[in-house]
Amino acid sequence: MSDTVQTSRPESPAGTAPGQRHRLVVLSVDAMSDVDVPFARTLPNFARILAGGWGSAEAIYPTVTYPNHTSQTTARTADGHGIYANEKVSPGVRTPDWFWDARDITAPTIFDLAKEQGLTTATVGWPVTGWSPSIDIAVPEIWDRGGLEPTLAVLRDASTPRGREYVDRHAGEISWERKHKFGRFNTAVATDILRTDQPDVLFVHLVDVDSARHATGRFTAEVKEAFERVDGWIGEILTALEEAGIAEETNIAIVSDHGHVEVGRCFRANNLLVERGFVRLDESGEVSSWDAWVHGCGLTGQLHLNPEADDVTVEKVLALVDEWIDDPEIPVADFHALADMTEDYGYAGPFFGVLEGTSGTNFQNLWEGRSLYGRFDADYTFLISQHGHLPEQDIQAVFAMVGPDIAEDVRFTHCTVTDEAATFAHLLGLEFPDADGAVVGEILRARV
Structure with a gap:
């Protein structure tokens, strides 16, 4: 086994005594929303963190996991950090690659800044941290649809050398039934890292609430059970902090990345592009060439x-897009040019603009079958709830913190996910060279 990662600490941030720089643990409860807080407060470990400061957090566009988790580590919107979706656009590819690789990020991350200042960092299941050049212990979120063994192979490859030791130690905790499940694994790795290496910074991603909402709906018994399961995992992480003797010197955050909207239909715009000749297929029905493509987000x-x-x-x-908007049978409400999306939402990428669906319309990349599948159709087998909507629409995400630098029992009204990253940097005495967010001063004991 490698030696324990050694901690060195730069100067304390404003508002703390010399030598009192505190550690940071960030727990992402994917798809937790501000309307979940009353129930979360009935759970013992969520309640401990919500007893500090909390409020709603507006996602960046698109309101999907990878862009928002990157904003939580860069303080930038998508035009600043370059992660424009979960998946990389790949016209004609049925299962595009995701943005697994930290080297795709085009802005400095909090891990880069921490490394420069001699702070030690760790991530477990955090999106876009594969092959990271800056994180001391990275066990990224990554999988292979081929099954458990190829997933373990790519997970080991994408982890840092120290991270691979934790992968090997806890590989048996990964569950693989119909698909991958990493919650138990991520918790086991995170608690082991806290006890063994005690890094200055730890970011952990827990996805069970999001998975339950996609599969069963926004507010179901399965979602409640997922919250209870995640609460148990948070409890294990809090216990590990205590057993490592660093609980009193650690600021702890709960973040999330988006809310959910109930899905009423799935729309395959590329099916219509095939019909009009803008996407062309070969004899086997695969895409041979294309003029236009809709990448579902x-x-x-x-x-x-x-x-x-x-x-x-x-x-x-x-x-043709104008025809879609005007046709009441096609669930496209509007088209937003890229320049408008950049100005209004800080959104950019290798595309011409964004199609906004009518309420509850999920976009898919596929092109076969038919263009529209409704929830009451006998062959509807898709998601029950989804996200990716414009940030101001529907319920908001949540941001909560507790710890030595955090005021008690504070309720603020609104922040953004980029503000969260700016707050984390401030607590660590770091500063992003460019930021789209600002410190959430309301939750700090020493206001800024």
């Missing part, structure tokens, strides 16, 4: 135009 879709498409083709595609 939950409840919205990115409109991609082939760089080689001529002006006439572009005009025809945009005219």
Whole structure:
């Protein structure tokens, strides 16, 4: 086994005594919303953290996991950090690669800043941390649809050398039934890291609430059970802090990345693009060439135009989009040009604009079958609730903290996920060179 990671600490942030810089643990409860807080307060370990300061947090666009988790480590929106979706656009590919790789991020992360200042960092299941050049102990979120063994292989490859030791030690905790389940594994790794290495910074991602909502709906018995399960895992992490003797010197955060909207239909825009000849198929039904492509991003879709498409083709595609908006049988409510999305939401990427679905419309990348599947259709086998909507729509995410630098029993009204990252940096005495967020001063004992 490698030696324990050694901790060195730069100067204390404003508002703390010299030598009193505190550790930071960030727990992402994926898809937790502010309306979940009353129930979460009935659970013992959520209640301990919510007893500090908390409030609603607005996601960046798109309201999906990987862009928002990257904002929580960079204080930037998507045009600043470059992670524009969960998956990389891949026209004609049925299962595109996700943004697993930390080297795709185009802005400094809190882990980069921490490394420069001699702080030690660890991440467990945190999105976009594979192959990280800065994290001391990284066990990223990554999987292979081929099953458990190929998943373990790619997980070991994407982890840092120290992280691989934890993967090997706890690999038996990964569950694989119909799909991967990492909650138990992530908790086991996180608690082991706290007891063994005691890093200055630890970020952990727990996804069970999100998975339950996708599969069963926003507020179901399964979602309640997921919250209870996650509460138990949070309790294990809090216990590990206590057993390591560092609980009193640690600020602890709960963050989330988006709410959920009930799904009423699934829309395959690429099916309509095939019908109009903008996507062409070979004899086996696979995509052979394309002029336009809609990359599903939950409840919205990115409109991609082939760089080689001529002006006439572009005009025809945009005219077709206008037809969709005007047709009450097609669930497209609006089209937002990229320049408008950048100005209004700090959103950018390799696409022409964004299709906004009518309420409860989930976009899919696939092109076969038919263009629309409704919840009452006999062959509907898709998600029950989803996200990816515009940030101001529907219920909001949540941000909560407790610890030596956090005021007690504070309720603030609103922040953004980029504000969360700015707050984490401030607590560690770090500063992003560019930030779209600001410190949430309301929750701090020493206001800024």
